[in-house]
Amino acid sequence: MQxxxxxxxxxxxxxxxxxxxGRLRLLGEGSSQALNGFAYWVALxxxxxxxxxxxxxxxxxxxxxxxVFVGGTVLTFVVSVGxxxxxxxxxxxxxxxxxxxxxxxxxxxxxxxLFLTAFGAERALPAIIxxxxxxxxxxxxxxxxxxxxxxxxxxxxxxxxxxTRALFGNPLVVAPFxxxxxxxxxxxxxxxxxxxxxxxxxxxxPCALFALGLFLVGTRLRANLREVGWITLLKxxxxxxxxxxxxxxxxxLEPFWANSAVLLSALPTAALVFTLAQQYEIYVERASSAIxxxxxxxxxxxxxxxVLLGM
Numbered sequence: 604m605q606x607x608x609x610x611x612x613x614x615x616x617x618x619x620x621x622x623x624x625g626r627l628r629l630l631g632e633g634s635s636q637a638l639n640g641f642a643y644w645v646a647l648x649x650x651x652x653x654x655x656x657x658x659x660x661x662x663x664x665x666x667x668x669x670x671v672f673v674g675g676t677v678l679t680f681v682v683s684v685g686x687x688x689x690x691x692x693x694x695x696x697x698x699x700x701x702x703x704x705x706x707x708x709x710x711x712x713x714x715x716x717l718f719l720t721a722f723g724a725e726r727a728l729p730a731i732i733x734x735x736x737x738x739x740x741x742x743x744x745x746x747x748x749x750x751x752x753x754x755x756x757x758x759x760x761x762x763x764x765x766x767t768r769a770l771f772g773n774p775l776v777v778a779p780f781x782x783x784x785x786x787x788x789x790x791x792x793x794x795x796x797x798x799x800x801x802x803x804x805x806x807x808x809p810c811a812l813f814a815l816g817l818f819l820v821g822t823r824l825r826a827n828l829r830e831v832g833w834i835t836l837l838k839x840x841x842x843x844x845x846x847x848x849x850x851x852x853x854x855x856l857e858p859f860w861a862n863s864a865v866l867l868s869a870l871p872t873a874a875l876v877f878t879l880a881q882q883y884e885i886y887v888e889r890a891s892s893a894i895x896x897x898x899x900x901x902x903x904x905x906x907x908x909x910v911l912l913g914m
Contacts, residue, residue: 610721611906614713617809618898621816635817642811647711648778650804651731655782656792658728663783665732667854671864672733675846676706676741683837691830699748700876700886701830704893705837707741709873710734711775712815716808717870717905718863721914729863731779738776742769742875749883815898818874822895834872834893839904843869862912869908871897 624630630638655663683705687698708714710733718730743766750762770776785792792800824831846868850861872894880890 610717610909611902614717614720614812615902617716617812618816618819621813622819623816624813625817625820630817635814635820638810638817639814642712642807642814644774646803646807646810647715648774649800650715650807651734651775651779652782653792653797653800653804654724654727654731655779656786658786660783660787662728663732665860667856668729668732668860668864669736671846671850671854671856671861672736672867673740674849675842675864675868676736678845678849679837679842680706682841683834686833690833691827696749696883697886699745700880700883700890701834703741703745703879704872704876704886704890705834706842707745707873707876708733708737708838708842708867708870709815709898710737710867710870712811712874713870713901714867716812717866719808721909726859729860730867733864733867735776735779737873738773738875739770742773742879745879749879749885815874819895819898822891824892824895827889828892830889831892831896834889835896835900838872838893838897839869839900843908862914865912866905866908866914869901869905871901 625635680702683702684698687693687701691701693701710730714730714733715727718727746766746769747762750765843865847861847865850856850864856864872890874894877887877890877894880886
């Protein structure tokens with residue numbers, strides 16, 4: 604019960620506040636896009652860059668944790684794509700988008716704020732690593748597979764260019780790698796710059812959560828509910844279960860890292876899935892519906908997982 608009051612209510616309360624403000628139109632037209640842009644381009648990158656300059660490289664390169672998180676993502680993706688072919692008869696590029704909707708955890712806009720609230724900045728590293736993996740590995744692989752799925756004879760140079768452009772244009776990928784490079788080179792940030800990044804990074808958690816609430820205002824259930832239900836089951840139950848099997852019985856991860864991998868896998872679908880679907884003009888309604896449903900139900904499932912894991 605203490606988890607619900609101290610962690611879940613504040614975190615999901617900010618999302619609810621953003622949703623209510625958006626419904627009442629208190630911030631006017633374009634507020635969602637502006638606040639989302641601030642979180643994406645400014646506040647979260649500042650937090651990630653600063654955090655990486657303070658973390659030992661050995662901790663960032665936690666290969667067992669990376670293997671567990673990526674392994675849970677890949678296995679769940681395979682299950683989802685298989686179902687997309689056998690049960691829902693989706694075409695190849697739509698199967699890829701269904702798979703992304705089932706595995707792309709919202710580590711940036713929900714995971715990082717959740718870890719900051721629950722454990723403090725000094726223990727938010729698993730969420731930061733998961734966010735970078737989601738943005739770089741999951742999104743990068745998704746872009747490549749969608750390109751391949753759209754053409755039997757995909758131009759590999761075109762695919763590679765699209766993936767490279769997507770990754771190097773993503774501040775949530777560039778910022779932590781820049782911070783890691785500064786750490787590796789032994790470069791210490793000047794005091795004023797560190798304070799500047801700290802002030803901006805301090806706005807990341809509430810801003811990202813509030814922006815998520817604003818985004819949900821324009822999201823509606825306009826898709827095949829059976830398919831959205833299958834995605835939701837995989838995202839909120841299947842992926843964390845698979846990740847737990849990899850983390851605990853198989854690789855015996857240290858408890859905090861094992862629990863973190865499971866919790867991060869249990870986060871709802873990230874809004875970037877909708878962005879990608881809109882860019883390719885495939886799976887748009889089902890992607891937006893999956894984001895809405897998984898986010899709404901995560902109000903119940905995330906606190907439950909926190910309790911079950913004893914975190």
